[in-house]
Amino acid sequence: MKDTIRFAGKLSFVIFLLLLLFSFAMFQGGFVSWFLFFATLPILLYHLGLLFYPLKNWHVTRSLSRYVTRAGGRIEVKLRIKRSTPYPLYYCICEEIFPDTLQKADDYHERQRSLGNPKKMNIPRRNKKIVFPGFRRDIELSYIIDQIPRGEHQLQAVRVRTGDVFGIVTKEHVFYVDDRIVAMPNERPIRLTESINSYDQGSASSQSVHLKNTNVATGIREYMPGDKFSWIDWKQTAKKNTVITKEFEQEKSTSTLLILDACLNEGINEPAFETGIELTMSLLETVEKQTSQAGFMSIGEKTVYFPLHNDPGKHDWIRRYLTRIQPGGTVPFPVKLREEMMQITSGANMILVTTNLEDQFYDVIKKARQRTKNLVVVLIQASALISGQEQNMIQKLRAEGVVMNVLTEETLARKMIEVNVV
Numbered sequence: 001m002k003d004t005i006r007f008a009g010k011l012s013f014v015i016f017l018l019l020l021l022f023s024f025a026m027f028q029g030g031f032v033s034w035f036l037f038f039a040t041l042p043i044l045l046y047h048l049g050l051l052f053y054p055l056k057n058w059h060v061t062r063s064l065s066r067y068v069t070r071a072g073g074r075i076e077v078k079l080r081i082k083r084s085t086p087y088p089l090y091y092c093i094c095e096e097i098f099p100d101t102l103q104k105a106d107d108y109h110e111r112q113r114s115l116g117n118p119k120k121m122n123i124p125r126r127n128k129k130i131v132f133p134g135f136r137r138d139i140e141l142s143y144i145i146d147q148i149p150r151g152e153h154q155l156q157a158v159r160v161r162t163g164d165v166f167g168i169v170t171k172e173h174v175f176y177v178d179d180r181i182v183a184m185p186n187e188r189p190i191r192l193t194e195s196i197n198s199y200d201q202g203s204a205s206s207q208s209v210h211l212k213n214t215n216v217a218t219g220i221r222e223y224m225p226g227d228k229f230s231w232i233d234w235k236q237t238a239k240k241n242t243v244i245t246k247e248f249e250q251e252k253s254t255s256t257l258l259i260l261d262a263c264l265n266e267g268i269n270e271p272a273f274e275t276g277i278e279l280t281m282s283l284l285e286t287v288e289k290q291t292s293q294a295g296f297m298s299i300g301e302k303t304v305y306f307p308l309h310n311d312p313g314k315h316d317w318i319r320r321y322l323t324r325i326q327p328g329g330t331v332p333f334p335v336k337l338r339e340e341m342m343q344i345t346s347g348a349n350m351i352l353v354t355t356n357l358e359d360q361f362y363d364v365i366k367k368a369r370q371r372t373k374n375l376v377v378v379l380i381q382a383s384a385l386i387s388g389q390e391q392n393m394i395q396k397l398r399a400e401g402v403v404m405n406v407l408t409e410e411t412l413a414r415k416m417i418e419v420n421v422v
Contacts, residue, residue, distance in 0.1 A: 010051060010168070010169055011048075011051055013168070014044060014047045014048050014051065014168070014169070015048075017040075017044055018041075018044045018048075021036065021037045021040055021041075021044075022037060024036075024037070025037040046088075046164070047164055047168055047169050049087065050087070050163075050164060050169045050171070051169055051171075053085070053087050053171070054085075055160065055162065055171045055172075055173045056173050057083070057084065057085075058081055058082065058083045058160065058173070058175070059081070059082040059083075060079065060080070060081050060158050060160070060175040060177055061079075061080045061082075061177065062077060062078070062079055062080075062155065062158065062177045062179050063077070063078045063080070064076070064077055064078075064179060064181065065077075067179070067180065067181060067182065068181075068182045068183075068184065069148060069181070069182070069183050069184070070183060070184055070185075070186050071106050071108075071148065071149060071150035071183045071184065071185055071186050071274070071278075072106050072107050072108050072147055072148065072149075072183075072186065073146075073148050073183060074144055074145065074146035074147070074148065075144070075145050075148065075181060076142060076143075076144055077096070077142060077143055077144070077145060077155075078140065078141070078142045079094055079096075079129075079140070079141050079142070079143075079158060080138070080139070080140050081094070081138070081139040081140075081160070082137060082138055082139075083137055083139075084137070086135040086136070086137050088134055088135050089132075089133045089134065089162050090132065090162075090163070090164060090165050091130055091131070091132055091133075091162060091163070092130070092131050092132070092133050092139065092160065092161070092162045093128055093129070093130050093160070093161040093162070094128070094129050094130075094131070094139075094141060094158060094159070094160055095126070095127065095128045095129075095158070095159040095160075095161070096127045096143070096155065096158055097156065097157040097158065097159055097174070098125045098126070098127070098155070099153055099154055099155070099156065101149070101151055101152075101153045101154075102125050102145070102148070102149070102153050103122065103123065103124060103125055104121045104122045104123060104125075104149050104270075105121060105123045105125075105146075105147035105149065106121065106147055106148065106149035106150060106183075106274065107147045108186065111271045111274060111275065112271075112275075112409055112412045112413050113409065114271055115269070115271050115272060115275070115381075115382040115408070115409045115412070116382035116383070116384045116385060116409070118268075118269050118270045118271055118272075120271075121149075121270060121271055125145075127143050127145075129141045129143060145181075148181065148183045149183060149274075150183050150184070150185050150274060150277060150323060151183060151323060151324060151326070152180060152181070152182050152183075152323065152324055153180070153181040153182075153183070154178070154179075154180055155177070155178070155179045155180070155181065156176060156177070156178055157174050157175065157176050157177065158174070158175045158177055159172065159173075159174050159175075160172065160173055160174075160175065182323060183323070184319060184322075184323045185274075185277045185278050185281050185319075185322050185323060186278050186281075187278060187281050187282045187285065188278050188279060188282045188417055189282070189415065189416050189417065190279070190282045190283060190286050190416070190417050190418075190419055191416055191417070191418050191419070192286055192287075192290070192418075192419055192420075192421050193418055193419070193420045193421065193422070220233055220236050220244050220245065220246055221244070221245060222242060222243065222244060222245070223242075223243035223244065223245050231245040231246050232244070232245050232246075233245060233246050255293045255294070255295070255347075255348040255349070256287050256293070256294045256295070256348065256349040256350075256351065257294070257295045257296075257297060257344065257348050257349070257350050257351070258280065258283055258284055258287060258294070258295070258296050258297070258350075258351045258352075258353070259296075259297045259298075259299060259337070259350065259351070259352045259353070260276065260277075260280050260296070260297070260298045260299070260300075260353050261276075261299060261300075261333045261352070261353060261354035261355065261356070262298050262299060262300030262301075262325055262326075262327055262328070262329075263299060263300050263301075263327065263328070263329050263331070263332065263333040263336065264300070264301075264327040264328050264329055264330075265327075265332065265333070265356050265358065268327055268355065268356065269355055269356075269381060269382065269385065272355040272380045272381050272382065273327060273355050273380075275380050275407075275412060276353050276354070276355055276378075276380045277322050277325070279353060279378065279380065279407075279417070280296075280322065280353050281318075281319065281322055282417075283351060283353070283378075283419070284296055284308070284315075284318065287351070288308055293308075294308045295307045295308055296308065296318055297340070298321070298325060299333060299336050299337060299340060300325065300327060300328050300329050301328030301329035302329075303336065303340060304321065306318050306321070332358055332360065333354065333356075333358060333361075334358055334359075334360035334361045334363070334364040335360065335364075337364050337368070338360075338364050338367070341364075341367070341368050341371060344371070346371040346372070347371075347372070347373050348372055348373060349372065349373050349374045349375075349376075349421075350368065350372045350374070350375050350376065351376045351378065351421070352365075352375070352376065352377045352378065353378045353380070354377065354378070354379055354380075355379070355380050355381055356381070357379065357390045357393050357394070361393065362393050362396060362397065365377065365397055365400075365402055366397075366400055369400055369401060369402055374403070374421065374422065375401075375402050375403065376402075376403040376405065376419070376420070376421050377397065377402055377403065377404050377405065378405045378407065378419060379394070379404065379405065379406050379407065380407045380412075381406070381407075381408065382408060382409060383408040383409065383410070386406070386408075394406065403420050403421060403422065405419050405420055
């Protein structure tokens with residue numbers, strides 16, 4: 001309705017100018033009057049033609065240098081416009097209408113520095129290009145989208161504006177061109193200070209990465225090539241007059257569950273959450289290399305569980321899930337964790353990645369510690385944003401036997417991130 005009124009107003013204005021000049025020439029007469037009329041007639045007719053020029057008939061396409069990238073990456077975009085009628089145009093402004101998901105920037109180094117200033121990631125992303133097409137049928141222009149944040153971003157529309165030199169007639173149309181950009185989370189090099197292994201006897205976690213536990217002997221046997229010298233049982237060797245070695249219990253991989261806190265809480269630190277996504281992906285890769293029975297659980301608006309049994313397809317599912325996930329839900333994370341703990345097998349190793357220690361966190365983790373073999377908490381937060389109450393909670397949890405890892409700007413700035421698991 002507004003467009004129709006605007007069109008009628010501009011059309012009336014152009015016709016009014018045309019009639020005004022014609023009336024002036026008729027009543028004034030003379031060479032000068034008619035010269036002015038015929039000199040301005042092409043301009044007025046051009047404006048009249050521009051008003052009826054079908055801008056919506058243009059064909060606009062978009063091509064991307066790549067459709068899948070990593071968080072913080074850059075993509076080159078090319079816009080191509082084809083028009084069937086080469087009507088002369090003085091200028092043309094093409095504007096990409098970015099979705100809300102792209103109204104922020106993600107750069108790994110800048111994110112670590114801005115961990116204490118979460119709003120620094122939010123930027124108004126705009127891109128306008130002006131061209132002077134003249135009589136050209138084909139128009140092509142390009143631009144760069146850099147520092148792309150993690151997630152799926154839908155580029156849906158391009159706004160095109162054109163008009164005359166004097167600004168009397170302006171035209172605008174939005175072309176819906178659908179393209180999707182996928183920015184997957186990055187992975188960080190991580191070193192676990194201890195391996196997560198267990199043995200048939202006992203429930204203590206091992207601090208060794210060997211295939212055998214040299215502390216728990218289950219029997220003896222004759223020496224075999226490849227046995228270590230330290231495994232020789234000298235008493236039995238002397239009795240049987242042959243070299244006897246101790247036989248050790250084979251390690252077996254334990255069930256390790258990695259839990260991500262994806263709940264939306266007041267004042268959530270978005271850069272810390274993004275770092276938590278990267279760390280989760282990296283921890284899954286590292287943990288699975290050390291244990292054949294591992295699983296991943298995300299607790300947010302919905303609770304999602306992915307079992308891992310050396311299945312490459314599951315890795316793709318998790319990577320796609322971590323690409324799309326955003327903080328959500330109204331129920332606090334400790335409450336949802338308490339509900340899920342009743343369904344988690346007791347005796348498993350648990351690694352929990354979070355960015356916030358809420359009021360009920362201590363009580364829930366204390367109870368969870370009783371059901372787990374080894375409980376590791378990875379807290380990602382700016383040092384200046386860790387309150388005194390959270391500091392006290394960290395100390396109390398450590399006293400309860402919970403392995404607390406506090407990753408701040410200084411820790412995350414290192415090339416290799418160390419995570420204590422024992």
